[in-house]
Amino acid sequence: MELIVISLIVLGVTGLVSSVLLYFIAQKFKVEEDPRIDAVQEVLPGANCGGCGFAGCRSLAEACCKATSLDGLLCPVGGAPTMAKVGEILGMAASAAEPKVAVVRCNGTCEARPRTSEYDGAKSCRIMHNLYVGETACPFGCLGCGDCVAACQFGALSMDPKTGLPVVDEEKCTSCGKCVAACPRGIIELRNKGPKGRRMVVECVNKDKGAVARKACMNACIGCGKCQKECQFDAITVENNVAYIDYTKCRLCRKCEAACPTGAIHAINFPVRKPAAPAAEQPAAPAAPAEPKKEEVQQ
Amino acid sequence: MRTFKIGGVHPHDNKIYSAHQSITECPLPQKAIIPLVQHIGAPAQAIVEKGQKVKVGELIAKAGGFVSANVHSPVSGTVNKIDTTIDAWGMKMPAVFIDVEGDEWMEGIDRSADVIHECTLEPKEIVDKIAAAGIVGLGGACFPTQVKLLPPPGKTAEVLIVNGVECEPYLTCDHQLILEHGEEIVVGIQILMKALGINRAIIGIENNKPDAIARMKELTAKVLGVEVMPLRLKYPQGGEKQLIDACIGRQVPSGALPIEVGAVVDNVATIYAVYEAVQKNMPLISRVMTVTGKHVAKPGNYKVRFGTPLTEVVAMAGGVPEDTGKIIGGGPMMGRAMNNIDMPANKRVSGLLFLPEDECRRVEPENCIRCGKCVAACPMGLEPYLLSRQAELKMWDEMEQHNVMDCIECGCCLFTCPSHRPLLDYVRMGKATVGGIIRNRQAAAKAAAEAKK
Numbered sequence: 001m002e003l004i005v006i007s008l009i010v011l012g013v014t015g016l017v018s019s020v021l022l023y024f025i026a027q028k029f030k031v032e033e034d035p036r037i038d039a040v041q042e043v044l045p046g047a048n049c050g051g052c053g054f055a056g057c058r059s060l061a062e063a064c065c066k067a068t069s070l071d072g073l074l075c076p077v078g079g080a081p082t083m084a085k086v087g088e089i090l091g092m093a094a095s096a097a098e099p100k101v102a103v104v105r106c107n108g109t110c111e112a113r114p115r116t117s118e119y120d121g122a123k124s125c126r127i128m129h130n131l132y133v134g135e136t137a138c139p140f141g142c143l144g145c146g147d148c149v150a151a152c153q154f155g156a157l158s159m160d161p162k163t164g165l166p167v168v169d170e171e172k173c174t175s176c177g178k179c180v181a182a183c184p185r186g187i188i189e190l191r192n193k194g195p196k197g198r199r200m201v202v203e204c205v206n207k208d209k210g211a212v213a214r215k216a217c218m219n220a221c222i223g224c225g226k227c228q229k230e231c232q233f234d235a236i237t238v239e240n241n242v243a244y245i246d247y248t249k250c251r252l253c254r255k256c257e258a259a260c261p262t263g264a265i266h267a268i269n270f271p272v273r274k275p276a277a278p279a280a281e282q283p284a285a286p287a288a289p290a291e292p293k294k295e296e297v298q299q
Numbered sequence: 300m301r302t303f304k305i306g307g308v309h310p311h312d313n314k315i316y317s318a319h320q321s322i323t324e325c326p327l328p329q330k331a332i333i334p335l336v337q338h339i340g341a342p343a344q345a346i347v348e349k350g351q352k353v354k355v356g357e358l359i360a361k362a363g364g365f366v367s368a369n370v371h372s373p374v375s376g377t378v379n380k381i382d383t384t385i386d387a388w389g390m391k392m393p394a395v396f397i398d399v400e401g402d403e404w405m406e407g408i409d410r411s412a413d414v415i416h417e418c419t420l421e422p423k424e425i426v427d428k429i430a431a432a433g434i435v436g437l438g439g440a441c442f443p444t445q446v447k448l449l450p451p452p453g454k455t456a457e458v459l460i461v462n463g464v465e466c467e468p469y470l471t472c473d474h475q476l477i478l479e480h481g482e483e484i485v486v487g488i489q490i491l492m493k494a495l496g497i498n499r500a501i502i503g504i505e506n507n508k509p510d511a512i513a514r515m516k517e518l519t520a521k522v523l524g525v526e527v528m529p530l531r532l533k534y535p536q537g538g539e540k541q542l543i544d545a546c547i548g549r550q551v552p553s554g555a556l557p558i559e560v561g562a563v564v565d566n567v568a569t570i571y572a573v574y575e576a577v578q579k580n581m582p583l584i585s586r587v588m589t590v591t592g593k594h595v596a597k598p599g600n601y602k603v604r605f606g607t608p609l610t611e612v613v614a615m616a617g618g619v620p621e622d623t624g625k626i627i628g629g630g631p632m633m634g635r636a637m638n639n640i641d642m643p644a645n646k647r648v649s650g651l652l653f654l655p656e657d658e659c660r661r662v663e664p665e666n667c668i669r670c671g672k673c674v675a676a677c678p679m680g681l682e683p684y685l686l687s688r689q690a691e692l693k694m695w696d697e698m699e700q701h702n703v704m705d706c707i708e709c710g711c712c713l714f715t716c717p718s719h720r721p722l723l724d725y726v727r728m729g730k731a732t733v734g735g736i737i738r739n740r741q742a743a744a745k746a747a748a749e750a751k752k
Contacts, residue, residue, distance in 0.1 A: 121721060130731050139391070
């Protein structure tokens with residue numbers, strides 16, 4: 001009994017003394033930190049992907065708290081809603097940025113791009129790119145080893161075994177840009193998601209002359225310029241034998257898609273068209289005037 | 300018998316297929332395609348126009364910088380176009396296309412077989428003649444030879460090391476060249492010694508070529524200062540830094556050139572080309588290459604004019620064997636599998652190796668067991684297991700700290716790995732990336748220094 005009482009007293013007194021000591025030490029060495037940093041960090045997704053350009057979510061939170069305006073600071077993962085919340089906490093107006101998504105600019109499927117050799121080395125696009133042209137004759141196209149898939153922290157990319165090309169899951173893609181950096185051939189680009197997720201993309205980056213490009217891949221952009229002539233909004237430029245659609249100018253009329261002789265231009269997330277060729281432009285026509293209005297609102 | 304100290308492996312040399320096959324001249328092609336990039340450094344600038352008539356040995360492209368080399372026409376005919384062609388790995392390269400008409404040579408080129416021993420030129424004139432002839436190192440790296448002969452200020456050459464090692468399995472072109480043109484090579488060595496102003500030269504030859512050692516010993520018996528050094532068989536003895544270690548026992552510091560330890564290394568084929576250029580005014584327009592493989596009908600050593608499509612060389616050797624799995628440009632250790640054998644012969648291709656399907660497949664890699672065999676085998680004293688992992692994880696700064704730029708890409712690590720890990724693949728990729736980072740950094744520093752001024 002006595003033993004228990006003594007130990008209780010000793011332990012109790014030790015605890016009391018140390019707690020008082022610790023209290024004063026904590027007061028003495030207290031680190032002053034902006035409480036808003038924690039609040040901002042709470043709002044951020046916490047993936048630490050580095051897509052914002054900072055080391056992680058906390059670094060972005062610190063930068064946001066230090067900044068006088070939120071211009072140029074953007075969490076690509078959370079997008080505009082997250083930045084609006086951050087703005088609310090900090091009492092600043094969040095810059096309205098269009099949500100973006102990764103787009104794979106190669107449509108050289110297995111059928112369109114015949115294999116000319118068999119790669120036997122380490123499974124890495126970067127290594128294959130350093131070594132040679134790749135398993136097909138296209139020196140610009142997707143190599144298919146999946147460096148981008150490995151780089152994605154959100155599981156938004158996967159290889160389609162049928163086409164041999166990566167597929168972006170738009171729900172999961174946060175436009176952090178890791179895949180863009182991982183692709184040694186610069187095929188992946190971050191583009192505006194567009195109204196209702198609809199967008200027009202030239203899915204080819206082959207800079208070879210038309211005949212050479214076509215020989216390597218049936219679906220290659222041959223730089224013929226038909227889409228450029230068709231486009232009424234000057235959204236398409238043909239440079240180095242490859243067309244590029246400026247997503248800020250494109251009004252989604254889909255005329256370029258119909259004009260493309262190789263099918264390199266793809267319309268993404270549009271409703272399926274009726275198979276009849278002459279009727280093809282009709283469903284697009286009512287859509288065309290409707291879409292620009294929405295875009296104007298956003299701009 | 301001497302050899303280099305660190306690392307090295309012993310692959311089977313497989314030289315029996317093409318060894319002692321006398322050098323056969325390959326017929327002229329109908330159309331020649333002459334690449335403008337046949338060396339390390341800046342591409343040569345074409346100076347001919349479409350429709351222009353050229354003769355054999357005429358200058359068709361001028362060196363595009365200090366580290367660059369002239370390109371001469373290996374055939375006579377009309378320039379068809381200046382365009383791009385596809386190299387062995389499917390990438391584009393600029394080239395001059397010539398329709399071959401007859402075989403008309405430039406005046407002044409001595410095509411007789413007589414050996415001219417006397418050389419009365421001044422060192423400066425010799426170097427100029429070598430530069431004009433567009434000679435590059437024919438051992439594999441294709442570094443312009445005249446650059447090696449002009450030591451940077453403050454450095455002096457002490458010894459010329461002649462690379463007759465040919466450590467790469469299968470290849471026999473240098474061996475055969477020593478046997479058939481040993482006399483010319485000895486004259487070439489004397490010319491280079493004169494150009495460098497030195498009186499000592501060592502010819503390194505591995506001891507799997509006893510007849511070449513005997514031949515060189517016989518030829519250099521009365522030549523002052525030239526010594527033949529038989530070397531114990533070990534790969535990669537033909538690497539510049541390994542050969543210096545083996546011959547004179549000096550180690551080239553990390554990141555430095557051989558001139559740092561007073562050595563200049565040249566391959567026997569390069570020296571033969573120097574002899575031809577200085578004594579006979581013959582620019583570098585052809586080379587001896589080995590076409591070999593287990594099932595090749597007529598493996599041998601072929602003297603090929605540059606610009607000849609490799610398919611024609613292969614046809615000389617009896618065509619592509621049926622069971623070929625891989626065609627390697629160069630030897631099996633450092634050579635790379637080729638995607639396209641329509642490409643023209645050039646200064647870079649020292650051999651064509653046809654590996655049968657059952658011998659050429661990579662084994663599925665397993666986990667690294669940390670046995671350290673790659674570290675023991677690395678002739679540069681690097682840690683390939685670590686470097687390859689760092690490359691996988693994109694740790695470029697750490698790779699640079701671990702001296703990835705010293706890697707000579709010899710492939711000993713991959714050869715020796717019991718888990719068949721693709722070590723060299725990753726290290727090579729890392730080296731390319733780190734090299735790019737270093738170049739960018741240097742360019743930025745240079746720009747900053749200029750901005751300060």
